[in-house]
Structure formats: structure tokens, C-alpha cells
Amino acid sequence: xxxxxxxxxxxxxxxxxxxxxxDFPNVFPALSIRDxxxxxxxxxxxxxxxxxxxxxxxxxxxxxxPSGSGKSALALAMAGYIxxxxxxxxxxxxxxxxxxxxxxxxxxLAVTVSLCRQDPEAQxxxxxxxxxxxxxxxxxxLAVKEIVRREKDCLEAVDCLRLKGRQTPNLSGGEKQRVxxxxxxxxxxxxxxxxxxxxxxxxxxxxxxxxxxxxxxCDEKLTLIVIxxxxxxxxxxxxxxxxxxxxxxxxxxxxxxxYPAYRALLDSRCAFGGKEALPALKTTDNAPIVLQVRNLFxxxxxxxxxxxxxxxxxxxxxxGIIGANGSGKTTxxxxxxxxxxxxxxxxxxxGLNTRRTRVSTIARHIGFVxxxxxxQIFENTVADEVGFAxxxxxxxxxxxxxxxxxxxxxxxxxxxxxxxxxxLSHGEKRRLNLCSVLAHGPEILMLDEPFIGQDAYNSAQxxxxxxxxxxxxxxxxxxxxDIGMVFxxxxxxxxxxxxxxxxxxxxxxxxxxxxxxxxxxxLPEDK
Amino acid sequence: xxxxxxxxxxxxxxxxxxxxxxVLLSYGLIVFLAGSLPLELACIGCVFxxxxxxGSRQISAFVLSRFMVTFVAVILVMQILMTRSGxxxxxxxxxxxxxxxxxxxxxNGLLISMRFLSVVILGALFIAVTNPADFVYSxxxxxxxxxxxxxxxxxxxxxAVFEQELKTLTNAQKMRGLHIDQSGARTLLLCLRSTVxxxxxxxxxxxxxxxxxxxxxxxxxxxxxxFVAPKTWTLVDKTLLVASSAMALLVLLNLVLxxxxxxxxxxxx
Numbered sequence: 001x002x003x004x005x006x007x008x009x010x011x012x013x014x015x016x017x018x019x020x021x022x023d024f025p026n027v028f029p030a031l032s033i034r035d036x037x038x039x040x041x042x043x044x045x046x047x048x049x050x051x052x053x054x055x056x057x058x059x060x061x062x063x064x065x066p067s068g069s070g071k072s073a074l075a076l077a078m079a080g081y082i083x084x085x086x087x088x089x090x091x092x093x094x095x096x097x098x099x100x101x102x103x104x105x106x107x108x109l110a111v112t113v114s115l116c117r118q119d120p121e122a123q124x125x126x127x128x129x130x131x132x133x134x135x136x137x138x139x140x141x142l143a144v145k146e147i148v149r150r151e152k153d154c155l156e157a158v159d160c161l162r163l164k165g166r167q168t169p170n171l172s173g174g175e176k177q178r179v180x181x182x183x184x185x186x187x188x189x190x191x192x193x194x195x196x197x198x199x200x201x202x203x204x205x206x207x208x209x210x211x212x213x214x215x216x217x218c219d220e221k222l223t224l225i226v227i228x229x230x231x232x233x234x235x236x237x238x239x240x241x242x243x244x245x246x247x248x249x250x251x252x253x254x255x256x257x258x259y260p261a262y263r264a265l266l267d268s269r270c271a272f273g274g275k276e277a278l279p280a281l282k283t284t285d286n287a288p289i290v291l292q293v294r295n296l297f298x299x300x301x302x303x304x305x306x307x308x309x310x311x312x313x314x315x316x317x318x319x320g321i322i323g324a325n326g327s328g329k330t331t332x333x334x335x336x337x338x339x340x341x342x343x344x345x346x347x348x349x350x351g352l353n354t355r356r357t358r359v360s361t362i363a364r365h366i367g368f369v370x371x372x373x374x375x376q377i378f379e380n381t382v383a384d385e386v387g388f389a390x391x392x393x394x395x396x397x398x399x400x401x402x403x404x405x406x407x408x409x410x411x412x413x414x415x416x417x418x419x420x421x422x423x424l425s426h427g428e429k430r431r432l433n434l435c436s437v438l439a440h441g442p443e444i445l446m447l448d449e450p451f452i453g454q455d456a457y458n459s460a461q462x463x464x465x466x467x468x469x470x471x472x473x474x475x476x477x478x479x480x481x482d483i484g485m486v487f488x489x490x491x492x493x494x495x496x497x498x499x500x501x502x503x504x505x506x507x508x509x510x511x512x513x514x515x516x517x518x519x520x521x522x523l524p525e526d527k
Numbered sequence: 528x529x530x531x532x533x534x535x536x537x538x539x540x541x542x543x544x545x546x547x548x549x550v551l552l553s554y555g556l557i558v559f560l561a562g563s564l565p566l567e568l569a570c571i572g573c574v575f576x577x578x579x580x581x582g583s584r585q586i587s588a589f590v591l592s593r594f595m596v597t598f599v600a601v602i603l604v605m606q607i608l609m610t611r612s613g614x615x616x617x618x619x620x621x622x623x624x625x626x627x628x629x630x631x632x633x634x635n636g637l638l639i640s641m642r643f644l645s646v647v648i649l650g651a652l653f654i655a656v657t658n659p660a661d662f663v664y665s666x667x668x669x670x671x672x673x674x675x676x677x678x679x680x681x682x683x684x685x686x687a688v689f690e691q692e693l694k695t696l697t698n699a700q701k702m703r704g705l706h707i708d709q710s711g712a713r714t715l716l717l718c719l720r721s722t723v724x725x726x727x728x729x730x731x732x733x734x735x736x737x738x739x740x741x742x743x744x745x746x747x748x749x750x751x752x753x754f755v756a757p758k759t760w761t762l763v764d765k766t767l768l769v770a771s772s773a774m775a776l777l778v779l780l781n782l783v784l785x786x787x788x789x790x791x792x793x794x795x796x
Contacts, residue, residue: 076739079739079743081739081742081743084742085738085739085742105748106742106743107742107745107747107748110742110743110744110745110748111745114743114744115739115743117736117739117740119736121688122732122733122736122737122740123736123737123739123740124684124740125677125680125681125684125737125740125741126660126680126684127659127660127680127683127684128660130755130756131660131756134755135744135746136744136745137753138752138753138754138755139744139745139746139747139748139749139752140745140748140749140752140753141749141751141752141753142753143753144753144755147753147755148755151755168684169684169687169688180740183744184743184744186744187743187744187745334698337702339698339701339702358706359701359702360701360704360705360706363701363702363703363704364704366702367702368698368699368702370695370698370699371695372692372695372729374725374728374729374732375692375695375696375699375725375729376696376699376703376725377724377725377728378700378703378720378721378724378725388703389703389704392703392704392705392706393704422728436703437702437703440704
């Protein structure tokens with residue numbers, strides 16, 4: 001069904017003047033990039049170099065590439081934020097119709113190109129779902145009737161009509177992402193750019209967002225540009241795949257032709273040195289128990305977040321924790337680390353009961369990597385950052401310096417020792433986080449979504465480090481939405497559902513149980 | 528105890544937020560300028576009556592909270608001890624001297640503490656019965672520039688996000704061996720240093736994303752914007768607005784024209 005979401009053929013764009021409307025004729029291409037080069041201030045290497053690309057109306061283009069290859073910069077340039085909002089040196093240009101984005105005000109571009117960014121939390125600016133979707137049309141001072149129509153149509157387009165009346169802070173990750181897309185659609189753009197729309201989402205929510213994208217493509221014939229690392233669900237629906245590498249277009253063509261070449265490119269840079277990673281350690285039932293959870297209940301703001309969880313974790317286990325957004329995975333790890341005190345039941349870490357022990361004492365045994373790399377960077381140089389915990393624990397400075405050097409070398413961060421941590425790329429920051437929790441020699445490593453926003457190369461580097469730590473006889477607990485990675489490397493799988501531990505078994509048994517429960521979105525794709 | 532908006536459908540909830548705000552302002556003005564203890568007590572009684580109408584129990588719990596009891600008691604005691612004028616009604620031995628308690632001290636203490644209490648609890652009732660977003664949208668609809676209005680909306684939106692981020696930061700510090708649970712100036716300084724920088728980094732990255740999100744939806748491209756959310760002015764709203772404004776005006780005029788009327792109504796002891 002086509003539900004009249006966008007302007008009728010001759011309908012006047014409410015923001016553009018008559019002359020500028022004529023500048024955006026519905027002719028090929030929808031978007032044209034001509035010899036675009038862009039450098040961020042203070043960077044030696046351009047983020048984008050001599051990019052030339054023509055995107056036809058109604059085309060679904062998938063843009064991918066390693067972290068730092070310039071994908072997000074390209075999105076900002078296509079939507080006009082470069083040069084209007086983002087500072088830097090730019091040459092060449094982006095044309096929409098026959099008008100250059102640099103000569104057109106951003107408010108006029110807003111009704112032609114919309115960009116939906118990676119983190120929906122950061123782009124929702126009002127307090128209710130309706131206000132969020134109406135925000136753009138209200139800014140355009142459209143008639144109330146038209147705004148209400150767009151609100152209904154856009155929410156319907158992303159299957160979110162049922163969310164009307166809900167407060168935005170109370171939505172789940174997947175719901176927020178779809179509301180963010182609906183709010184961009186309400187601007188009635190001709191080109192919609194989605195920058196990693198599923199990176200923060202669990203497999204089920206990601207599937208819902210991808211279904212919404214597919215629906216838009218079929219119903220609205222919208223020109224879609226999706227930037228993604230998770231390629232497999234999009235390969236069959238995209239018309240074209242563009243691979244960026246170091247700011248340049250490396251590959252461009254039909255996904256079936258480009259994808260194998262891209263895989264080969266990634267494999268050539270694989271963190272495991274072109275070989276298969278060594279498997280995780282095989283533990284025995286005689287290995288000592290390092291974590292013991294007995295009948296754990298935890299409530300937050302009158303809501304039961306965890307209920308009746310019991311589990312023993314033995315030294316050397318590599319546990320993958322999976323489940324939907326909001327199912328209690330992070331809260332569970334926080335309880336294990338003593339950051340949340342149980343409302344009922346007990347948690348024991350290396351013989352220390354979390355009820356009676358200070359977090360900073362428990363922390364001596366645990367290395368905890370949180371979701372956002374910026375939340376755990378406290379020092380002014382990479383070297384100091386790695387030594388931060390050891391200094392707080394009062395460890396020998398000489399030993400600390402030696403260990404810091406070793407872990408930095410293992411993660412390929414040695415050249416940046418004197419750099420400010422915030423100057424590192426997202427992937428490098430993530431590896432730095434890992435270095436900084438390993439330097440004090442913990443027995444247990446806890447990773448909360450370590451692969452978010454990471455390309456295959458960085459993900460493999462992180463996984464290799466976790467496996468190395470595990471093979472030294474240590475325990476790893478890892479929360480991840482990357483189901484393939486979890487099933488490939490973990491020796492035990494825990495599936496959380498609405499605060500309960502639904503499955504806790506080895507991968508083979510877990511696979512069967514998950515299948516039986518009908519939660520197939522938490523199963524890896526068949527290779 | 529934090530007073531929060533409760534979503535129900537009472538008479539007070541249904542009133543236009545601007546009309547309620549006008550009553551709050553007028554009430555504050557009257558309470559401050561009247562200088563009468565019976566009037567203050569009557570106002571406090573009115574607020575409790577309104578609390579019942581709103582079907583809330585937050586105000587009673589707020590008044591009985593340790594913070595409020597302590598604050599009101601401190602104001603009362605400080606006024607009693609610091610006011611020297613008036614008839615001495617008693618004295619307290621204090622080291623080598625005595626602190627006199629005067630009738631004026633008691634009068635002032637009671638008046639000021641009740642004045643504080645009555646203004647604070649009506650403010651609390653306003654918060655309990657007014658959706659903050661509705662209030663800001665109503666202000667924008669009556670002419671407050673929408674750029675300012677959205678500053679408040681954004682602040683409300685981001686407050687919860689930053690609270691969550693601060694919690695994560697603190698957790699990350701604890702997990703890296705920072706003894707946040709220990710006291711001491713050094714620990715406090717270290718914690719502050721380790722909190723401020725990452726929080727600023729996170730805030731700035733959020734600002735970047737918000738700019739993209741808002742500019743990308745034509746925010747600020749026009750002088751005016753449409754507001755879809757219906758917030759009508761009923762007869763009751765209009766009457767409240769006019770009556771409260773008239774009352775406030777009367778009190779102000781009275782203050783300018785007859786500064787000594789009404790006389791101090793507090794009965795002398």
C-alpha cells in the first residue's frame with residue numbers, strides 16, 4: 001500500500017522558495033558527489049579523498065568499509081552538514097539536482113535529504129513520540145492537518161503507531177531507532193541516509209528496523225543510503241554496494257560482486273594473521289569456581305530487572321551473554337562486579353561476597369569494559385590511561401610500566417603511547433579500554449558490547465585479545481549482539497529474557513534450546 | 528524526597544499550565560507582601576485542600592520529609608535567636624552569656640518559616656500536577672520564543688541521559704580501583720578530575736548529534752512554528768488567570784499607595 005507519505009508530484013515544498021524548488025527537479029541523479037575531498041581540522045590525512053559518486057532516485061545503496069574509512073564523514077557531506085555545520089577543508093562538492101549543498105541553506109536541504117545517525121538516544125530531542133515525529137513539520141510551520149497526517153503516515157511506515165503517547169526516555173533501543181527514522185521521514189525527504197541504524201540493537205530489534213527500511217524502499221521508492229557494518233541482512237535488498245577505505249572509494253558495484261572482494265580485503269587484514277583464531281580454553285568441572293550466583297533478584301525503580309538467577313562460573317570459561325535490549329544482561333554483569341547490590345540472593349566473586357565488600361576491592365579481580373569507550377577514559381596520555389587502575393590499586397610502578405607496554409604492544413597501540421586518548425579513533429579507543437583493564441592483572445574479564453561500532457578488523461582484534469586472556473587460564477564474560485561471534489568462540493551461552501536466565505548451556509545445547517523456545521533471532525546464521 | 532509530575536486526570540491536572548503558573552506567581556507575591564501569619568496559615572491549608580483535589584499524597588510526604596522539617600525548623604530558630612527587638616519573653620543560657628527570646632523574634636520566626644513553607648509547597652503542588660513539557664509548550668504558544676522553550680525541553684530530555692552517563696562513569700571509576708566510597712579531599716579531587724573530562728566529552732558528542740538532528744529538521748529556519756498539541760483555554764482557566772493577576776495587582780497597588788495597610792495581623796504575645 002502506498003500511503004501518500006511524501007509530497008505529491010506538483011506540491012510546493014514549504015521551505016524552499018519557488019526558484020530553489022526548480023533547482024531540485026526529479027531528474028537523474030538524486031545525489032551526485034563530484035571529486036569531493038574533505039579534511040577535519042588538525043588531521044594530516046583527509047577523511048574523504050576524491051570521492052565521485054552518482055546515486056539514482058529510488059536506489060538502495062549500501063555503504064561500508066573499515067572503521068575510520070570516512071563513511072560517517074561521507075554521510076555528513078551528503079546531508080549538507082559538511083560544510084554547513086562541521087568545520088574542515090573541503091574541495092569538490094555534493095549536488096542535489098543541480099544545486100550544490102554548499103550553496104543551499106541547511107534548512108532547505110532538510111526537506112530533501114535526511115540523515116539518521118547511529119545513536120537514536122542522542123538525536124531524540126523531545127519528550128514524547130508524537131512531539132518527536134511532529135518536530136520537523138512543526139519547524140516548517142506546516143498546517144496542523146498536514147502535520148497530523150505526516151505523523152500518522154510516518155509512524156505507520158516504521159510500524160510504530162502503537163507507540164503514540166509513550167515517553168521517549170521509556171522506549172527500548174529498537175523503538176527509539178524507529179521513532180528517530182519516523183521523525184526524519186516526517187520531513188518528507190527524497191533521500192534518506194541511515195548511519196549504522198542497527199549497531200546498538202539486539203538481533204530482533206535490528207530485524208524490525210531492517211524490515212521498516214525494506215518497507216520504505218518498496219512502498220515509497222525512497223532513495224536510501226545505508227551505512228552499515230552488519231552486511232548480511234542488507235546484501236539481498238541493496239541495489240548497490242560501495243566500499244570506502246582510507247577515505248577513498250575502493251569498490252563499487254552490485255552487492256553480489258562487491259561483497260566477496262570486500263571479504264577478501266578484510267581477511268587480508270585479519271587480526272588473527274590470516275589464520276583461524278585459537279579456540280577458547282576447554283574447562284573441566286574440577287576448575288575452581290570464580291563467580292557464584294545464588295537466587296539473585298534485583299529491582300530498579302520498582303521494576304524487577306533480574307529474577308531468580310543462579311549460576312556458577314568456573315575459572316577459564318568463556319561465556320557469551322545474549323538477549324534483547326533491556327533483558328537484564330548489563331545489570332547482571334553489574335551485579336557480578338558488585339556495582340549493583342542484590343535485593344535478594346548472593347553473589348560471590350573470587351570468594352568475596354559483593355554485599356560485604358567494597359567495589360574497589362572486588363575490582364582488583366575484575367577487568368570491566370563498559371559499552372561507551374568515552375565513559376572510561378580518565379587520563380591525559382595513553383600510557384597513563386593504561387596504568388590508571390594499577391596506580392589506584394597501589395601496584396609497583398615499574399611492573400605497571402612493563403605490563404602497560406606489553407598490553408599496548410599486543411593491541412597495536414604502542415606508537416600512540418604519548419597521545420591523548422581522545423585523539424584515538426573509535427576502534428583504537430575500544431582497544432585502549434581493553435588494555436587499561438588488563439594491565440592490573442585481573443582474573444576475570446567482563447565485556448559489555450565490545451563490538452558496537454567496530455568493523456570486522458577491530459572486532460577480530462578485540463576477540464583475539466579476549467581469547468588470549470582466556471587461554472592464559474582466565475575467565476571471560478561477554479555481552480554481545482553479534483550472535484555469530486558468540487556462538488563461534490564462547491564455550492558457554494547465557495540467554496536472558498525479561499530478567500530471567502532462559503538458557504545457560506554449552507553452544508550446541510544452547511542452540512537446540514533457543515530453537516525450541518522459538519527465539520531464532522538469537523541463533524547464528526547458517527554459513 | 529523529590530516531587531514529580533503524576534499523570535492523573537484531576538481538575539488541577541486539566542487546568543492550562545499557564546493559568547496554574549499565573550496562580551503560583553500571584554500566590555507567591557501575595558504571600559511575600561502580605562506579612563500576615565493567619566494569611567500564611569490559610570494559604571498552607573488551601574494547598575493541602577488542593578492536594579486532596581489533585582488526588583496526590585506527595586505534598587504531605589514532602590512537608591513531613593526530613594529536609595523540609597529541618598529547613599523550616601532552622602529558619603524558625605535562627606529568626607528567634609537573631610531578632611533582638613521586641614519584648615523579652617524568655618532567655619537561654621549560652622556559655623558566659625544569655626540569649627534573649629523576644630516576642631518579635633517569635634513573630635518573625637513563625638511568619639518567615641510559614642512563608643517559606645507555603646511558597647515551597649505550592650511550588651511542589653504545581654510540579655505534581657503539571658506536565659513539564661505541556662507547561663513549556665503552553666509558554667511557547669503564548670509567545671515565549673520557541674528557541675528558549677526548546678532549551679528547557681532539551682534540558683529535561685538530557686537530564687535523564689546525563690544522570691545515566693554519570694552513573695556509568697562512576698561505575699567505570701570504581702572498577703578501575705578509584706575509592707569513590709572513601710572520603711578525603713584527595714579522593715574527591717581525583718574523582719572530580721576523572722568525572723568532569725569524560726562527562727564533558729560525552730556532553731559535547733551529544734551536542735554534535737543534537738545539532739545534526741535539530742538542524743536536519745529545520746529547527747530555527749522560521750520565526751514561528753506550528754504547535755499541534757492542543758492546549759485550550761477554558762472559561763475556568765481564563766477566570767483563574769484574570770483573578771490571580773487582579774489579586775497580584777491589587778496587592779502591588781496596595782503596597783505602593785498604602786504601604787502601612789493592612790497592619791501587621793499577627794497577634795502580639
